[in-house]
Amino acid sequence: MQLRRALGLMPLALLLIAWEVAVQLKVYPPVLLPAPEKVALVFVNDTATVLDHALSSVARVLVGIGLSFIVAVPLGLMIGRYRLLDMLTDWSIQIFRSVPPISLIPLAILFLGIGDKPAIALIFLSGLWPLLINTIFGVRGIERTLIKVARAARAGEFLVMKDIILPASLPAIFTGLRLAVGAGWLTVVTAEMIAVKSGLGYMILNAQLTFRSDLIFAGIIVIGAIGLLADQLVRIARGRVCRWQEGLTATNE
Amino acid sequence: MNRFIECVGVGKIYPGKTGPVEALRGIDFICEAGSFVCLLGRSGCGKSTLLQLMAGLEKPSSGQIAVAGRELDGPSPEAAIVFQDHGLFPWMTVQKNVEFNMKARGVPAGQRRDRARKFIDMTGLTGFGDRYPHELSGGMRQRVGIARALTTDPKALLMDEPFGALDAQTRGRLQDELLQIWETQRTTVLFVTHSIDEALLLADRILVFTPRPGKIAADIKVDLPRPRTQQSDDFTALARELRGLIGAERDFD
Ligand SMILES: Nc1ncnc2c1ncn2[C@@H]1O[C@H](COP(=O)(O)OP(=O)(O)OP(=O)(O)O)[C@@H](O)[C@H]1O
Ligand SMILES: [Mg+2]
Numbered sequence: 001m002q003l004r005r006a007l008g009l010m011p012l013a014l015l016l017i018a019w020e021v022a023v024q025l026k027v028y029p030p031v032l033l034p035a036p037e038k039v040a041l042v043f044v045n046d047t048a049t050v051l052d053h054a055l056s057s058v059a060r061v062l063v064g065i066g067l068s069f070i071v072a073v074p075l076g077l078m079i080g081r082y083r084l085l086d087m088l089t090d091w092s093i094q095i096f097r098s099v100p101p102i103s104l105i106p107l108a109i110l111f112l113g114i115g116d117k118p119a120i121a122l123i124f125l126s127g128l129w130p131l132l133i134n135t136i137f138g139v140r141g142i143e144r145t146l147i148k149v150a151r152a153a154r155a156g157e158f159l160v161m162k163d164i165i166l167p168a169s170l171p172a173i174f175t176g177l178r179l180a181v182g183a184g185w186l187t188v189v190t191a192e193m194i195a196v197k198s199g200l201g202y203m204i205l206n207a208q209l210t211f212r213s214d215l216i217f218a219g220i221i222v223i224g225a226i227g228l229l230a231d232q233l234v235r236i237a238r239g240r241v242c243r244w245q246e247g248l249t250a251t252n253e
Numbered sequence: 254m255n256r257f258i259e260c261v262g263v264g265k266i267y268p269g270k271t272g273p274v275e276a277l278r279g280i281d282f283i284c285e286a287g288s289f290v291c292l293l294g295r296s297g298c299g300k301s302t303l304l305q306l307m308a309g310l311e312k313p314s315s316g317q318i319a320v321a322g323r324e325l326d327g328p329s330p331e332a333a334i335v336f337q338d339h340g341l342f343p344w345m346t347v348q349k350n351v352e353f354n355m356k357a358r359g360v361p362a363g364q365r366r367d368r369a370r371k372f373i374d375m376t377g378l379t380g381f382g383d384r385y386p387h388e389l390s391g392g393m394r395q396r397v398g399i400a401r402a403l404t405t406d407p408k409a410l411l412m413d414e415p416f417g418a419l420d421a422q423t424r425g426r427l428q429d430e431l432l433q434i435w436e437t438q439r440t441t442v443l444f445v446t447h448s449i450d451e452a453l454l455l456a457d458r459i460l461v462f463t464p465r466p467g468k469i470a471a472d473i474k475v476d477l478p479r480p481r482t483q484q485s486d487d488f489t490a491l492a493r494e495l496r497g498l499i500g501a502e503r504d505f506d
Contacts, residue, residue, distance in 0.1 A: 148310050149340040152328045155357035163353070167344040244344040244385045 034214040042218035049203070049215075054222055057192065057199040060116065061184045061230075064123025068180055071124075072131035073173060077165055079132075080139025097129035101183075102190050109195050119191040119199075126187040127180030134179070138172025139165055171245055174238035181230050189223055257286040257409060257441045258307055262316035264466075265302050275466035276302040280316070282460060282469065286408070289435055289442045291456035293449065295499060299467025300445040301337055304411050307443065308334045321408065330358075333407035335415045337445070339394045341386040347373065348382035351401045358405065372400040375430070391418035396427070403434065409441040416451070428454060432479070449495045453488055454481050461498045471498045 016036065022028065023035045030038075043050065079085045101122045108118035142165065150160050192201025200219050207215035263280040266273050277299040284290055292300045305311045306318060309328040318325045320332060333354065341350050351369040360368070373382055376396040386394055395415055402410060415431075416424045432455065435442050446452050452459045453475060461471040473495070477487055 143340075145336050145338055145340040146342060148305075149336065149342075149353070150357070151310060152308055152332075152334045153354040153357040154328055154330060155353075159357060163345075163356075164342065167342070170344075242344075244387070246387075 031211060032213055034217060038214045039217040039221070042214050046215065046218075050218060050222060053198060053200050053203040053219075054226065056196075057188050057201070058226065060119050060196075060199065061123055061181070061188050064120045064188070065127040065177075065180050065184045067120070067124045068127030068131050068184075069177065072128050072176070072180075073135050076132045076135025076173075077139060077161060077169065080136040080169070081161070081165055086136070093129070093132065097133065101126040101187050105191060105194050108191075114195055114197070116196065118195040119188060122191050122195075123184040123187050126183040130179035130183060131173070131176040134172045134176025135169055138169030138176075141172065142168045171238070171242050174234065174242065178231060178234045178238075181234055182227070185223075185227050185230060255286040256283050257288075257321060258284040258443070259319045260303075260307070260316065261318075263303070263306060263313045263318060264315040265299070265306060265311065266314045277306075277313075278466040278468050280467075280469060282472065284441060284443065286441050287439045289432075289444065289455055289457045291452035291459045292443065292445045292462060293447065293452045293459050293495065293499070294462030294467075295447055295464065297467075298462040298464035300447075300462055301413050302467065304334070304413050304443065304445055308332060308411050310334075330405075331407060332409040332411055333402035333405055335395075335398045335402045335410065335412040337413040337417070339386070339398045341394055341397055343386050346383050346385055347378060347389070347397050350386065350397055351382075351404060354401055354405050368404055369400075372403050375403070376400040377426075392420070392423050395419065399427075399431075406438070407440065409443065410435075411443050413445045414447070415444070416446075424451075429480075431455070449492050449499070450483055452495070453477070453491055454483070459495065461495065463500065473498075 019033075020036055023030075023033060027033065079089055104122060104125065105118070108121055112118040112121060146164060146168065147160075150164055155163075188199065189201040189204075192199035193205045196202060200223055204216050204219040207213070207219065260280050260282050263277060264275070265277040266275050280303060292303060294300055302311065306313050307320070307325075309320075309325050309332075320329045323329075342353065345353070348366070348369055351373055352365045355365045355368060370382065373379060376399055378393060378396055378400065381389065381393065386397065389397070395418060399412075399415055402412075416427055419427065428451070431442070434440065442455075444452075444455060446455075456475050459471075459473045459475060460469050461473065462468065463470040473491075475491065477485070477491070481488065483489075
């Protein structure tokens with residue numbers, strides 16, 4: 001199982017080999033294409049720089065996606081449960097969600113200036129729609145009989161929300177969270193290239209200006225690694241919280 | 254005679270996707286308190302629909318239904334329903350599932366736990382309290398649904414093919430247990446089945462349904478002495494009569 005997973009790293013290994021070969025053949029001058037060893041050295045010599053910027057990026061995503069979670073999940077539960085709310089919001093949600101958050105960077109800077117605020121606002125928006133839509137989807141997917149059981153038991157609305165609607169939607173909410181974290185991570189890097197003066201996006205852009213291509217490569221590697229790690233963490237959390245779902249779904253992730 | 258459920262001219266039309274479906278037409282019947290009534294008929298003749306109407310989960314399109322002398326307006330606290338497809342919450346353990354109806358009524362947690370255990374034991378599920386529904390066999394799931402319905406001491410039990418998914422032996426044992434509960438608690442039981450033998454083993458009275466639209470074709474009193482067996486001449490005579498009424502060539506279970 002672990003071995004099969006590891007096989008997924010094959011393309012990456014091939015890329016690394018191609019990279020090394022390109023360096024040996026001097027396809028590009030070393031200023032543009034640093035040797036893998038040189039990039040590895042960045043993690044030794046510039047640990048503090050990389051770590052600082054990585055932490056800034058991660059913190060922004062945590063805050064931004066945390067906010068989208070707090071807003072999207074209760075809202076999605078309500079919209080999914082109450083027809084009227086759904087009617088009032090459906091089209092607007094469809095329209096809003098097709099606007100890429102990155103296209104709002106200029107507006108965000110105009111209204112919020114340069115700094116954490118515009119970046120977090122954009123991450124919030126990137127996470128909001130996938131979380132909202134998946135939560136609504138989760139509520140819709142509830143077996144009709146289960147709602148009938150609750151009605152027959154004359155359960156109050158709060159109990160229905162807490163004990164039935166929310167747990168039934170959790171798998172879908174976690175799917176939304178995975179998408180949200182992914183989207184938020186994409187947005188943070190882009191936003192940092194324009195709207196903030198710290199974070200991995202900023203570090204990469206700055207490295208370009210100072211001809212530190214090794215730092216650019218190191219930054220990209222860190223971005224990929226953190227993205228993978230975040231996704232795995234959400235997956236593990238989902239497995240923990242939705243343990244009851246094991247054996248219900250055909251494929252075990 | 255004590256009228257517990259009264260249906261007068263009850264009809265139900267579902268707004269189906271391909272045009273309205275008339276599930277029931279002109280249902281008149283009075284169910285006495287403490288009686289055991291079987292609703293018998295082949296698939297699609299409206300048995301589940303009538304049960305849901307009497308449970309207050311659906312509204313009749315025409316006619317009136319009264320339970321315990323009061324016109325039905327939503328689920329009655331006097332009745333508990335056992336659903337054809339179990340209606341268990343997959344994210345709750347057996348224990349929590351059985352506790353749900355009591356929780357909806359605000360029974361304190363400690364009392365709930367003890368009482369749920371009692372009914373888990375009674376339905377032969379001792380030791381399975383911590384399991385999730387997907388870890389149980391089909392027959393065990395049905396027993397959880399039955400245990401949950403019994404916890405609130407309902408005056409009426411509305412059961413929708415509760416023994417449908419069971420092997421003959423388990424089915425026989427649970428039939429005996431149900432009869433025992435019925436005899437000791439004097440519960441009114443409305444029991445849906447499409448098995449002629451099951452209806453004859455259990456009921457005081459059998460309502461035979463015919464489809465399109467669903468209506469009561471015959472109302473048969475069963476006077477066979479209890480405990481009943483399939484081996485008596487009276488039993489086979491009644492079974493033959495019922496087979497003719499349903500319009501089936503043979504018992505199809
Ligand atoms: N929610 C619904 N919407 C539309 N049509 C429905 C709905 N529920 C039931 N029907 C239709 O009403 C008719 C009666 O269905 P019902 O489920 O009451 O039959 P049944 O006697 O319980 O059958 P079975 O023995 O298969 O459970 C069927 O034709 C069915 O298609
Ligand atoms: Mg049915």
